[in-house]
Structures are given as structure tokens and as C-alpha cells.
Amino acid sequence: MTGQPITLRLRIQDPVPGVAYSLQDKKNHPVEPVTASDVSLALDVSVRLAPGPRFLGEFVRSEGPSRRFVYIAIGTSAGQHGSPWTRRAKIDIHTIPEGLLAKALEGAVLEVLLPGRARDGGPACATVVPLEGWRVVG
Template structure:
């Protein structure tokens, strides 16, 4: 992986309790599965940034010439084959503000707060719109 390393934190505010969530790598394998409880979940995503900026790494997915995103796998997609859920949440990273990206390149962790539930009451999926914009993690 070329470029300079950064860390993005994906924080799910209100995940559905008892459901397995994980990051999903480029080969569609679940990485770091956890079962949600009553509180928020968070995943730290290591990646690197090359000039452009170009986002690179095992978790970075692409769509078209500019869209870059990370998947959170849910239920069977996260390796829990007994789950009633088979979903993925797509979190865009190509829209990171330049000033925050500059801070991340200096070692800051950037965080985004995501909704945990879809309109049907199940886990939020498809392209997930953050509850708040990207910010510096505490």
C-alpha cells in the first residue's frame, strides 16, 4: 500500500442489539466482527492517502472514477450465518473535507457518526448518510 497512513473511525450510534457487524475487505470477507449490545459500535479503518487525494487500502472500495467508500457488513455478510439480516452499509470517504484530511495526515483520527437503523427498524444499509459530518475523534 503506497501513500501516507491515516485512520478513520466509523461510529454507529444506535445499532440493532444482537446483530453482528464488521468491516468488509476488498474480497468481501468480514474483518473484526462484533455483536452489538445496547451502546454504540465503532470500527477503526486503516487506509492510506496518495496525492490527488487517492484513498488506498484493504477496505477502500471504488465506484466510478472518484467515488471511494468503505463497507460495514451486517448479519450474514459479517459472518453470522444464523442471522436474519444480510446487509451492508456503504460509507463514503471521498467527500472528506481537505482541512480534516490534512489533520489526519498529521496523525489525527477522523470520525463520523452513523445511524444504526433503517426506516424498517433493521440495521441501516445501502449508502448511509452520516448523522453529523466528519470531525476529529475525541
């Protein structure tokens, strides 16, 4: 297996209560959905980091030569039948600073704080701009 595993934590501030959120694998399947309450929600994703840096793994998607991201599936996309929401949030990971990646290779967890809601009051979706940048949390 190429690359060393690291953990990225996607923390969603103010998610829509009662709505399911999950990571989405490369086959577009939701993985371990969690139903949001009125507190922040965290999804941990394991990726492999190879020299370059290159991001690899079951959840890593690519667009062009350098953009790498993961999807958060929301509502019916996360397997929640009957949800009024069918959305995905794209979270860029290629922008993580190399200094933080070095900490992750030493075992630290890297976290990003994401908005939970879009302008329409529903779950944030499309390319989501973090509320706070990546940081070491553990």
C-alpha cells in the same frame, strides 16, 4: 507502499443489539466482526492517503473516477450465521474535507457518526447518510 496511513472511525449510533457488524475487505470477507449491544459501536479502518487525494487500501472500494467508500458488513454478511439480517452499509470517504485529511496525516483520527437503524427497524444499509459529518476525535 503508496500513501500515508490514516485512521477513519465509523461510529454507529443505536445499532441493532445482538447483530454482528464488521468491515468488509475487497474480497468481500468480514474482518474482525463485533456484536452490537445497546450502546454505539465503533469500527476503525486504516486507509492510505496519497496525493490527489486518493484513498487506497484493503478496505477502500471505488465507483467511477472519484467515488471512494468502505463497506460495513452486517449480520450474515459479517459472518453471523443464523442472523435474520444480510446487509451492507456503504460509507463514502471521498467527501472528507481536505482540511480534515491534513489533520489525519498529522496523526488525528477522523470520525463520522452513522445511523444504526433503517426505516424498517433493522440495521441501516445501502448508502448510509451520516448523522453528523466527519470530525477530528483524537
